[in-house]
Amino acid sequence: MEKLVVQGGARLKGEVRISGAKNAALPILMASILADSPVTIHNVPRLQDVETSLDLLGELGIPHARNSESSYTIQPPAEHGHVAPYELVKTMRASILVLGPLLAKCGHAEVSLPGGCAIGARPVNLHIEGMRQMGAEIVVENGYIKARSHGKLRGAHILMDTVSVTGTENLMMAAALAEGETVIENAAREPEIVDLAKFLNAMGADVRDAGTDTIRIHGVSRLHGGEYTVMPDRIETGTFLVAALATQGEIRCTHTNPDFLDAVLKKLTEAGAQITRGPDWIELKSTGRPKAVSLVTAPHPAFPTDMQAQFIALNAIAEGTGVVRETIFENRFMHVPELRRMGAHIDLEGNTAISTGVAKLTGAQVMCTDLRASASLVIAGMVAEGVTEVERVYHIDRGYESIEKKLAKLGAQITREKMCPTRIKRTEA
Numbered sequence: 001m002e003k004l005v006v007q008g009g010a011r012l013k014g015e016v017r018i019s020g021a022k023n024a025a026l027p028i029l030m031a032s033i034l035a036d037s038p039v040t041i042h043n044v045p046r047l048q049d050v051e052t053s054l055d056l057l058g059e060l061g062i063p064h065a066r067n068s069e070s071s072y073t074i075q076p077p078a079e080h081g082h083v084a085p086y087e088l089v090k091t092m093r094a095s096i097l098v099l100g101p102l103l104a105k106c107g108h109a110e111v112s113l114p115g116g117c118a119i120g121a122r123p124v125n126l127h128i129e130g131m132r133q134m135g136a137e138i139v140v141e142n143g144y145i146k147a148r149s150h151g152k153l154r155g156a157h158i159l160m161d162t163v164s165v166t167g168t169e170n171l172m173m174a175a176a177l178a179e180g181e182t183v184i185e186n187a188a189r190e191p192e193i194v195d196l197a198k199f200l201n202a203m204g205a206d207v208r209d210a211g212t213d214t215i216r217i218h219g220v221s222r223l224h225g226g227e228y229t230v231m232p233d234r235i236e237t238g239t240f241l242v243a244a245l246a247t248q249g250e251i252r253c254t255h256t257n258p259d260f261l262d263a264v265l266k267k268l269t270e271a272g273a274q275i276t277r278g279p280d281w282i283e284l285k286s287t288g289r290p291k292a293v294s295l296v297t298a299p300h301p302a303f304p305t306d307m308q309a310q311f312i313a314l315n316a317i318a319e320g321t322g323v324v325r326e327t328i329f330e331n332r333f334m335h336v337p338e339l340r341r342m343g344a345h346i347d348l349e350g351n352t353a354i355s356t357g358v359a360k361l362t363g364a365q366v367m368c369t370d371l372r373a374s375a376s377l378v379i380a381g382m383v384a385e386g387v388t389e390v391e392r393v394y395h396i397d398r399g400y401e402s403i404e405k406k407l408a409k410l411g412a413q414i415t416r417e418k419m420c421p422t423r424i425k426r427t428e429a
Protein backbone atom coordinates (compact mmCIF):
# COMPACT_ATOMS: atom_id res chain seq x y z
CA MET A 1 0.00 0.00 0.00
CA GLU A 2 1.24 3.45 -0.87
CA LYS A 3 0.32 6.98 0.15
CA LEU A 4 0.93 10.43 -1.23
CA VAL A 5 2.54 12.84 1.21
CA VAL A 6 1.81 16.47 0.40
CA GLN A 7 3.39 19.48 2.07
CA GLY A 8 1.01 22.37 1.50
CA GLY A 9 1.86 25.90 0.50
CA ALA A 10 3.52 25.70 -2.93
CA ARG A 11 2.01 27.59 -5.86
CA LEU A 12 1.87 25.56 -9.06
CA LYS A 13 3.83 27.14 -11.89
CA GLY A 14 4.99 25.83 -15.25
CA GLU A 15 3.93 23.54 -18.06
CA VAL A 16 2.27 20.12 -17.87
CA ARG A 17 1.75 17.67 -20.71
CA ILE A 18 -1.72 16.12 -20.68
CA SER A 19 -1.99 12.37 -21.30
CA GLY A 20 -4.45 10.48 -23.47
CA ALA A 21 -7.97 10.20 -22.09
CA LYS A 22 -8.70 7.22 -19.86
CA ASN A 23 -12.38 7.23 -20.80
CA ALA A 24 -11.55 7.18 -24.52
CA ALA A 25 -8.62 4.74 -24.35
CA LEU A 26 -10.63 2.07 -22.49
CA PRO A 27 -13.50 1.73 -25.01
CA ILE A 28 -11.04 1.99 -27.91
CA LEU A 29 -8.91 -0.85 -26.49
CA MET A 30 -12.07 -2.97 -26.16
CA ALA A 31 -13.30 -1.99 -29.64
CA SER A 32 -10.05 -3.30 -31.12
CA ILE A 33 -11.48 -6.80 -30.45
CA LEU A 34 -13.76 -6.17 -33.45
CA ALA A 35 -10.92 -5.81 -35.97
CA ASP A 36 -9.70 -8.67 -38.14
CA SER A 37 -6.14 -7.36 -38.44
CA PRO A 38 -3.71 -5.54 -36.07
CA VAL A 39 -4.70 -2.24 -34.51
CA THR A 40 -2.12 0.27 -33.26
CA ILE A 41 -3.29 2.78 -30.70
CA HIS A 42 -1.23 5.85 -29.76
CA ASN A 43 -1.49 8.29 -26.84
CA VAL A 44 -2.68 5.56 -24.48
CA PRO A 45 -2.19 6.81 -20.90
CA ARG A 46 -0.13 4.73 -18.47
CA LEU A 47 -2.81 3.91 -15.94
CA GLN A 48 -3.90 0.98 -13.82
CA ASP A 49 -7.20 0.83 -15.77
CA VAL A 50 -5.25 0.46 -19.03
CA GLU A 51 -3.21 -2.36 -17.46
CA THR A 52 -6.47 -4.03 -16.38
CA SER A 53 -7.88 -3.68 -19.91
CA LEU A 54 -4.75 -5.25 -21.39
CA ASP A 55 -4.95 -8.06 -18.79
CA LEU A 56 -8.56 -8.60 -19.84
CA LEU A 57 -7.57 -8.80 -23.53
CA GLY A 58 -4.83 -11.26 -22.51
CA GLU A 59 -7.36 -13.33 -20.54
CA LEU A 60 -9.51 -13.48 -23.69
CA GLY A 61 -6.50 -14.75 -25.66
CA ILE A 62 -5.97 -11.53 -27.60
CA PRO A 63 -2.25 -10.76 -27.92
CA HIS A 64 -0.97 -7.19 -27.55
CA ALA A 65 2.42 -5.55 -27.52
CA ARG A 66 3.70 -2.26 -26.18
CA ASN A 67 5.52 -0.32 -28.90
CA SER A 68 6.57 2.67 -26.78
CA GLU A 69 5.59 4.58 -23.64
CA SER A 70 2.07 5.26 -24.95
CA SER A 71 1.55 3.09 -28.02
CA TYR A 72 0.18 -0.46 -28.19
CA THR A 73 -0.60 -2.93 -30.95
CA ILE A 74 -3.51 -5.31 -30.45
CA GLN A 75 -3.65 -8.41 -32.66
CA PRO A 76 -7.16 -9.87 -32.45
CA PRO A 77 -7.24 -13.46 -33.69
CA ALA A 78 -10.31 -14.77 -35.55
CA GLU A 79 -11.24 -16.93 -32.56
CA HIS A 80 -10.65 -16.22 -28.91
CA GLY A 81 -12.23 -16.47 -25.47
CA HIS A 82 -15.50 -14.81 -24.55
CA VAL A 83 -15.47 -14.74 -20.73
CA ALA A 84 -14.60 -11.62 -18.70
CA PRO A 85 -14.08 -12.97 -15.18
CA TYR A 86 -15.10 -11.33 -11.91
CA GLU A 87 -11.47 -11.00 -10.75
CA LEU A 88 -10.75 -8.48 -13.51
CA VAL A 89 -14.17 -6.86 -13.83
CA LYS A 90 -14.39 -6.08 -10.10
CA THR A 91 -11.30 -3.84 -10.29
CA MET A 92 -12.58 -1.78 -13.22
CA ARG A 93 -16.20 -1.04 -14.10
CA ALA A 94 -15.27 -0.19 -17.67
CA SER A 95 -14.66 -3.94 -18.22
CA ILE A 96 -18.37 -4.04 -19.11
CA LEU A 97 -17.23 -2.53 -22.43
CA VAL A 98 -16.16 -5.98 -23.66
CA LEU A 99 -19.79 -7.11 -23.78
CA GLY A 100 -20.74 -5.38 -27.06
CA PRO A 101 -17.57 -6.29 -29.01
CA LEU A 102 -17.55 -9.94 -27.82
CA LEU A 103 -21.21 -10.45 -28.61
CA ALA A 104 -20.91 -8.83 -32.05
CA LYS A 105 -17.77 -10.75 -32.98
CA CYS A 106 -18.08 -14.15 -31.26
CA GLY A 107 -21.87 -14.43 -31.03
CA HIS A 108 -21.60 -15.01 -27.30
CA ALA A 109 -20.16 -13.33 -24.24
CA GLU A 110 -20.04 -13.89 -20.50
CA VAL A 111 -19.15 -10.81 -18.54
CA SER A 112 -19.19 -10.56 -14.79
CA LEU A 113 -21.67 -7.99 -13.48
CA PRO A 114 -19.58 -5.05 -12.34
CA GLY A 115 -21.66 -4.44 -9.19
CA GLY A 116 -21.95 -1.20 -7.25
CA CYS A 117 -19.08 1.03 -6.24
CA ALA A 118 -18.35 3.94 -3.95
CA ILE A 119 -20.06 6.57 -6.12
CA GLY A 120 -23.34 4.72 -6.67
CA ALA A 121 -25.14 1.56 -7.74
CA ARG A 122 -24.28 2.02 -11.43
CA PRO A 123 -26.57 -0.60 -13.00
CA VAL A 124 -26.01 -1.84 -16.58
CA ASN A 125 -29.66 -2.51 -17.50
CA LEU A 126 -29.52 -0.13 -20.47
CA HIS A 127 -26.58 -2.03 -21.99
CA ILE A 128 -28.51 -5.29 -21.63
CA GLU A 129 -31.86 -3.93 -22.86
CA GLY A 130 -30.25 -2.38 -25.96
CA MET A 131 -28.52 -5.64 -26.90
CA ARG A 132 -31.75 -7.57 -26.36
CA GLN A 133 -33.40 -5.20 -28.83
CA MET A 134 -30.66 -6.14 -31.28
CA GLY A 135 -31.71 -9.79 -31.00
CA ALA A 136 -29.40 -11.04 -28.25
CA GLU A 137 -30.67 -13.53 -25.69
CA ILE A 138 -29.36 -12.42 -22.33
CA VAL A 139 -29.65 -13.97 -18.89
CA VAL A 140 -28.05 -12.77 -15.70
CA GLU A 141 -27.04 -15.68 -13.50
CA ASN A 142 -24.34 -16.47 -10.98
CA GLY A 143 -23.22 -12.84 -11.12
CA TYR A 144 -22.57 -13.00 -14.87
CA ILE A 145 -24.28 -11.44 -17.90
CA LYS A 146 -24.56 -14.34 -20.34
CA ALA A 147 -25.37 -13.13 -23.83
CA ARG A 148 -25.85 -15.05 -27.05
CA SER A 149 -26.94 -14.08 -30.55
CA HIS A 150 -28.28 -16.54 -33.10
CA GLY A 151 -26.44 -15.40 -36.18
CA LYS A 152 -25.61 -11.71 -36.47
CA LEU A 153 -27.07 -9.04 -34.23
CA ARG A 154 -29.82 -7.04 -35.96
CA GLY A 155 -29.94 -3.27 -36.20
CA ALA A 156 -32.59 -1.75 -33.93
CA HIS A 157 -34.13 1.55 -32.90
CA ILE A 158 -33.01 2.02 -29.30
CA LEU A 159 -34.29 4.79 -27.06
CA MET A 160 -32.15 4.97 -23.94
CA ASP A 161 -34.12 5.88 -20.79
CA THR A 162 -31.11 7.60 -19.22
CA VAL A 163 -28.07 9.09 -20.87
CA SER A 164 -25.31 6.53 -20.34
CA VAL A 165 -21.74 6.95 -21.61
CA THR A 166 -20.54 3.33 -21.53
CA GLY A 167 -24.08 2.17 -22.41
CA THR A 168 -23.96 4.22 -25.62
CA GLU A 169 -20.43 2.95 -26.33
CA ASN A 170 -21.33 -0.71 -25.82
CA LEU A 171 -24.29 -0.41 -28.18
CA MET A 172 -22.24 1.46 -30.80
CA MET A 173 -19.66 -1.34 -30.78
CA ALA A 174 -22.31 -4.07 -30.94
CA ALA A 175 -24.06 -2.27 -33.80
CA ALA A 176 -20.88 -1.80 -35.83
CA LEU A 177 -21.04 -5.43 -37.08
CA ALA A 178 -24.83 -5.88 -36.90
CA GLU A 179 -27.13 -6.51 -39.84
CA GLY A 180 -28.75 -3.23 -40.90
CA GLU A 181 -29.10 0.16 -39.23
CA THR A 182 -29.11 0.89 -35.49
CA VAL A 183 -30.37 4.22 -34.20
CA ILE A 184 -29.48 5.15 -30.62
CA GLU A 185 -31.71 7.92 -29.31
CA ASN A 186 -30.94 9.89 -26.14
CA ALA A 187 -27.33 8.87 -26.71
CA ALA A 188 -24.51 10.31 -24.61
CA ARG A 189 -22.74 13.23 -26.31
CA GLU A 190 -19.41 13.12 -24.45
CA PRO A 191 -16.26 13.79 -26.52
CA GLU A 192 -15.13 10.23 -25.71
CA ILE A 193 -18.17 8.94 -27.65
CA VAL A 194 -17.01 10.93 -30.66
CA ASP A 195 -13.48 9.57 -30.26
CA LEU A 196 -14.79 5.99 -30.20
CA ALA A 197 -16.89 6.67 -33.32
CA LYS A 198 -13.84 8.09 -35.12
CA PHE A 199 -11.84 5.00 -34.14
CA LEU A 200 -14.58 2.62 -35.34
CA ASN A 201 -14.86 4.55 -38.62
CA ALA A 202 -11.08 4.42 -39.05
CA MET A 203 -11.48 0.60 -38.97
CA GLY A 204 -14.20 0.67 -41.64
CA ALA A 205 -17.35 1.13 -39.55
CA ASP A 206 -20.16 3.48 -40.53
CA VAL A 207 -21.07 5.49 -37.45
CA ARG A 208 -22.78 8.82 -38.02
CA ASP A 209 -23.80 11.79 -35.85
CA ALA A 210 -21.76 10.80 -32.77
CA GLY A 211 -21.71 13.86 -30.52
CA THR A 212 -25.44 14.41 -31.06
CA ASP A 213 -28.21 12.69 -29.11
CA THR A 214 -29.15 10.46 -32.07
CA ILE A 215 -26.38 8.22 -33.35
CA ARG A 216 -26.88 6.13 -36.51
CA ILE A 217 -24.78 3.06 -37.14
CA HIS A 218 -24.95 1.11 -40.41
CA GLY A 219 -23.59 -2.34 -39.69
CA VAL A 220 -20.71 -3.53 -41.89
CA SER A 221 -19.51 -7.08 -42.57
CA ARG A 222 -16.00 -6.61 -41.17
CA LEU A 223 -13.73 -4.12 -39.45
CA HIS A 224 -10.09 -3.97 -40.46
CA GLY A 225 -7.06 -2.91 -38.44
CA GLY A 226 -5.37 0.47 -38.53
CA GLU A 227 -3.81 3.20 -36.42
CA TYR A 228 -5.47 5.69 -34.12
CA THR A 229 -4.44 8.39 -31.64
CA VAL A 230 -6.55 8.73 -28.48
CA MET A 231 -7.92 12.21 -27.65
CA PRO A 232 -6.44 14.18 -24.71
CA ASP A 233 -7.85 13.69 -21.21
CA ARG A 234 -10.23 16.57 -20.49
CA ILE A 235 -10.66 15.53 -16.84
CA GLU A 236 -6.90 15.40 -16.21
CA THR A 237 -6.67 18.84 -17.84
CA GLY A 238 -9.46 20.21 -15.64
CA THR A 239 -7.88 18.71 -12.52
CA PHE A 240 -4.54 20.44 -13.16
CA LEU A 241 -6.31 23.74 -13.88
CA VAL A 242 -8.27 23.56 -10.61
CA ALA A 243 -5.07 22.68 -8.73
CA ALA A 244 -3.34 25.72 -10.23
CA LEU A 245 -6.19 28.06 -9.32
CA ALA A 246 -6.51 26.65 -5.80
CA THR A 247 -2.78 27.21 -5.16
CA GLN A 248 -2.98 30.69 -6.77
CA GLY A 249 -0.52 29.59 -9.41
CA GLU A 250 0.01 29.89 -13.12
CA ILE A 251 0.18 26.90 -15.46
CA ARG A 252 -0.01 25.91 -19.09
CA CYS A 253 -1.55 22.54 -20.05
CA THR A 254 -0.21 21.30 -23.38
CA HIS A 255 -1.32 18.48 -25.72
CA THR A 256 -4.93 19.06 -24.70
CA ASN A 257 -8.11 20.32 -26.37
CA PRO A 258 -9.87 23.36 -24.86
CA ASP A 259 -13.00 22.66 -26.92
CA PHE A 260 -13.79 19.70 -24.65
CA LEU A 261 -13.75 21.85 -21.52
CA ASP A 262 -16.21 24.70 -22.10
CA ALA A 263 -18.29 24.12 -18.96
CA VAL A 264 -15.20 23.70 -16.77
CA LEU A 265 -13.39 26.75 -18.19
CA LYS A 266 -16.54 28.83 -17.66
CA LYS A 267 -16.61 27.90 -13.95
CA LEU A 268 -12.86 28.49 -13.56
CA THR A 269 -13.31 31.98 -15.04
CA GLU A 270 -16.22 32.61 -12.67
CA ALA A 271 -13.91 31.53 -9.84
CA GLY A 272 -11.48 34.28 -10.83
CA ALA A 273 -9.06 32.53 -13.19
CA GLN A 274 -7.63 34.25 -16.25
CA ILE A 275 -7.81 31.69 -19.03
CA THR A 276 -6.07 31.87 -22.39
CA ARG A 277 -6.45 29.09 -24.93
CA GLY A 278 -4.90 27.94 -28.16
CA PRO A 279 -5.66 25.02 -30.45
CA ASP A 280 -4.02 22.45 -28.14
CA TRP A 281 -3.16 24.33 -24.97
CA ILE A 282 -4.77 26.18 -22.08
CA GLU A 283 -3.10 28.68 -19.76
CA LEU A 284 -4.49 29.60 -16.37
CA LYS A 285 -3.36 32.55 -14.23
CA SER A 286 -4.73 33.14 -10.78
CA THR A 287 -5.78 36.67 -9.84
CA GLY A 288 -5.77 36.02 -6.09
CA ARG A 289 -7.95 34.02 -3.72
CA PRO A 290 -10.52 32.09 -5.81
CA LYS A 291 -14.24 32.84 -5.49
CA ALA A 292 -16.61 29.99 -4.63
CA VAL A 293 -18.76 28.81 -7.55
CA SER A 294 -22.10 27.04 -7.79
CA LEU A 295 -22.68 24.30 -10.33
CA VAL A 296 -24.86 21.37 -11.31
CA THR A 297 -23.39 18.21 -12.82
CA ALA A 298 -25.16 16.82 -15.90
CA PRO A 299 -24.33 14.93 -19.10
CA HIS A 300 -22.08 16.64 -21.68
CA PRO A 301 -21.99 19.48 -22.71
CA ALA A 302 -22.99 20.48 -19.15
CA PHE A 303 -20.61 20.36 -16.20
CA PRO A 304 -19.00 16.87 -15.85
CA THR A 305 -19.53 14.85 -12.70
CA ASP A 306 -15.89 13.75 -13.00
CA MET A 307 -14.85 17.36 -12.11
CA GLN A 308 -17.25 17.80 -9.19
CA ALA A 309 -14.90 16.67 -6.39
CA GLN A 310 -12.08 18.93 -7.58
CA PHE A 311 -14.39 21.98 -7.53
CA ILE A 312 -15.58 21.05 -4.02
CA ALA A 313 -11.91 21.21 -2.95
CA LEU A 314 -11.59 24.61 -4.67
CA ASN A 315 -14.74 25.93 -2.97
CA ALA A 316 -13.40 24.74 0.39
CA ILE A 317 -10.73 27.48 0.37
CA ALA A 318 -12.50 30.03 -1.84
CA GLU A 319 -14.13 33.31 -0.85
CA GLY A 320 -17.87 32.97 -0.32
CA THR A 321 -20.35 30.14 -0.58
CA GLY A 322 -20.71 27.64 -3.43
CA VAL A 323 -23.59 25.24 -3.96
CA VAL A 324 -22.79 22.05 -5.91
CA ARG A 325 -25.57 19.71 -7.01
CA GLU A 326 -24.64 16.21 -8.19
CA THR A 327 -27.27 14.77 -10.53
CA ILE A 328 -25.44 11.81 -12.11
CA PHE A 329 -24.37 9.57 -9.24
CA GLU A 330 -26.29 9.15 -5.97
CA ASN A 331 -23.27 8.83 -3.70
CA ARG A 332 -20.52 10.99 -5.12
CA PHE A 333 -19.68 13.09 -2.06
CA MET A 334 -17.36 10.66 -0.29
CA HIS A 335 -14.60 13.29 -0.35
CA VAL A 336 -16.67 15.67 1.78
CA PRO A 337 -16.10 13.96 5.17
CA GLU A 338 -12.36 13.77 4.38
CA LEU A 339 -12.23 17.47 3.43
CA ARG A 340 -14.07 18.29 6.64
CA ARG A 341 -11.28 16.52 8.54
CA MET A 342 -8.97 19.11 7.00
CA GLY A 343 -11.14 21.97 8.28
CA ALA A 344 -13.51 22.51 5.33
CA HIS A 345 -17.01 23.85 6.07
CA ILE A 346 -19.29 21.79 3.87
CA ASP A 347 -22.94 20.94 4.54
CA LEU A 348 -24.53 18.04 2.70
CA GLU A 349 -28.25 18.18 1.92
CA GLY A 350 -29.25 15.22 -0.24
CA ASN A 351 -27.48 15.60 -3.57
CA THR A 352 -26.25 19.11 -2.75
CA ALA A 353 -23.02 20.24 -1.09
CA ILE A 354 -22.93 23.76 0.29
CA SER A 355 -19.40 24.97 0.96
CA THR A 356 -18.40 28.12 2.78
CA GLY A 357 -14.76 28.76 2.03
CA VAL A 358 -12.31 28.94 4.92
CA ALA A 359 -9.10 31.00 4.93
CA LYS A 360 -7.01 27.87 5.39
CA LEU A 361 -7.26 24.10 5.58
CA THR A 362 -4.97 22.08 7.81
CA GLY A 363 -3.05 18.98 6.81
CA ALA A 364 -4.42 15.62 7.96
CA GLN A 365 -4.37 11.90 7.22
CA VAL A 366 -7.14 11.31 4.69
CA MET A 367 -8.36 8.37 2.67
CA CYS A 368 -9.21 8.08 -1.01
CA THR A 369 -12.60 6.52 -1.69
CA ASP A 370 -12.73 6.84 -5.48
CA LEU A 371 -10.75 8.28 -8.35
CA ARG A 372 -11.86 11.92 -8.44
CA ALA A 373 -12.31 12.10 -4.66
CA SER A 374 -8.60 11.27 -4.49
CA ALA A 375 -7.75 14.16 -6.79
CA SER A 376 -9.73 16.54 -4.60
CA LEU A 377 -7.79 15.44 -1.52
CA VAL A 378 -4.47 16.01 -3.26
CA ILE A 379 -5.61 19.52 -4.27
CA ALA A 380 -6.74 20.20 -0.70
CA GLY A 381 -3.38 18.91 0.57
CA MET A 382 -1.51 21.36 -1.67
CA VAL A 383 -3.36 24.36 -0.20
CA ALA A 384 -3.47 23.15 3.40
CA GLU A 385 -1.12 24.28 6.14
CA GLY A 386 1.22 21.43 7.06
CA VAL A 387 1.38 17.86 5.81
CA THR A 388 -1.46 15.81 4.31
CA GLU A 389 -1.12 12.07 3.89
CA VAL A 390 -3.44 10.73 1.22
CA GLU A 391 -3.98 7.00 1.71
CA ARG A 392 -5.32 4.31 -0.66
CA VAL A 393 -3.77 5.95 -3.71
CA TYR A 394 -4.58 2.93 -5.88
CA HIS A 395 -7.80 4.82 -6.64
CA ILE A 396 -5.86 7.76 -8.12
CA ASP A 397 -3.57 5.43 -10.10
CA ARG A 398 -6.63 4.09 -11.95
CA GLY A 399 -7.01 7.38 -13.77
CA TYR A 400 -4.08 9.80 -13.37
CA GLU A 401 -0.75 9.10 -15.07
CA SER A 402 2.21 9.84 -12.76
CA ILE A 403 0.23 12.44 -10.88
CA GLU A 404 2.85 13.13 -8.23
CA LYS A 405 5.62 13.47 -10.83
CA LYS A 406 3.59 15.91 -12.93
CA LEU A 407 2.61 17.97 -9.85
CA ALA A 408 6.18 17.95 -8.49
CA LYS A 409 7.42 19.30 -11.84
CA LEU A 410 5.00 22.19 -11.36
CA GLY A 411 6.50 22.90 -7.93
CA ALA A 412 4.23 20.92 -5.62
CA GLN A 413 5.88 19.25 -2.65
CA ILE A 414 4.52 15.77 -3.06
CA THR A 415 6.05 12.32 -2.73
CA ARG A 416 4.83 8.75 -2.92
CA GLU A 417 5.73 6.60 0.06
CA LYS A 418 5.18 3.04 1.12
CA MET A 419 2.81 2.69 4.05
CA CYS A 420 4.11 0.96 7.17
CA PRO A 421 1.99 -1.98 8.29
CA THR A 422 -0.18 -0.83 11.19
CA ARG A 423 1.36 -1.68 14.52
CA ILE A 424 -1.13 -2.96 17.05
CA LYS A 425 -0.02 -2.41 20.62
CA ARG A 426 -0.99 -5.30 22.89
CA THR A 427 -1.63 -4.52 26.51
CA GLU A 428 -1.71 -7.29 29.08
CA ALA A 429 -5.01 -7.60 30.89
Ligand SMILES: CC(=O)N[C@H]1[C@@H](OP(=O)(O)OP(=O)(O)OC[C@H]2O[C@@H](n3ccc(=O)[nH]c3=O)[C@H](O)[C@@H]2O)O[C@H](CO)[C@@H](O)[C@@H]1O
Nearest residue numbers: 023094122123124125126127162163164165166167328329
Ligand atom coordinates in the same frame (compact mmCIF):
# COMPACT_ATOMS: atom_id res chain seq x y z
C1 LIG B 1 -15.23 4.56 -18.25
C2 LIG B 1 -16.11 5.74 -18.35
O1 LIG B 1 -16.31 6.30 -19.41
N1 LIG B 1 -16.60 6.22 -17.19
C3 LIG B 1 -17.43 7.41 -17.19
C4 LIG B 1 -18.84 7.02 -17.55
O2 LIG B 1 -19.27 6.05 -16.60
P1 LIG B 1 -20.59 5.20 -16.92
O3 LIG B 1 -20.72 5.02 -18.37
O4 LIG B 1 -20.55 4.00 -16.04
O5 LIG B 1 -21.72 6.16 -16.43
P2 LIG B 1 -23.16 6.32 -17.11
O6 LIG B 1 -23.12 7.45 -18.07
O7 LIG B 1 -23.57 5.00 -17.63
O8 LIG B 1 -24.05 6.67 -15.85
C5 LIG B 1 -24.95 7.78 -15.84
C6 LIG B 1 -26.12 7.45 -14.97
O9 LIG B 1 -26.91 6.46 -15.63
C7 LIG B 1 -27.20 5.39 -14.75
N2 LIG B 1 -27.29 4.14 -15.57
C8 LIG B 1 -26.27 3.83 -16.42
C9 LIG B 1 -26.33 2.68 -17.18
C10 LIG B 1 -27.44 1.84 -17.06
O10 LIG B 1 -27.55 0.78 -17.69
N3 LIG B 1 -28.44 2.18 -16.19
C11 LIG B 1 -28.39 3.33 -15.44
O11 LIG B 1 -29.30 3.61 -14.67
C12 LIG B 1 -26.01 5.38 -13.78
O12 LIG B 1 -26.31 4.72 -12.58
C13 LIG B 1 -25.77 6.86 -13.60
O13 LIG B 1 -26.65 7.37 -12.63
O14 LIG B 1 -19.68 8.16 -17.51
C14 LIG B 1 -19.77 8.77 -16.22
C15 LIG B 1 -20.76 9.93 -16.32
O15 LIG B 1 -20.25 10.92 -17.13
C16 LIG B 1 -18.39 9.21 -15.76
O16 LIG B 1 -18.47 9.66 -14.43
C17 LIG B 1 -17.39 8.07 -15.82
O17 LIG B 1 -16.09 8.56 -15.63
Ligand SMILES: C=C(OP(=O)(O)O)C(=O)O
Nearest residue numbers: 023093094306371372399
Ligand atom coordinates in the same frame (compact mmCIF):
# COMPACT_ATOMS: atom_id res chain seq x y z
C1 LIG C 1 -15.95 7.41 -12.40
C2 LIG C 1 -14.88 7.37 -13.19
O1 LIG C 1 -14.42 6.27 -13.84
P1 LIG C 1 -15.06 4.80 -13.96
O2 LIG C 1 -16.32 4.95 -14.73
O3 LIG C 1 -14.02 4.07 -14.73
O4 LIG C 1 -15.29 4.31 -12.56
C3 LIG C 1 -14.06 8.57 -13.47
O5 LIG C 1 -13.26 8.53 -14.42
O6 LIG C 1 -14.19 9.56 -12.72
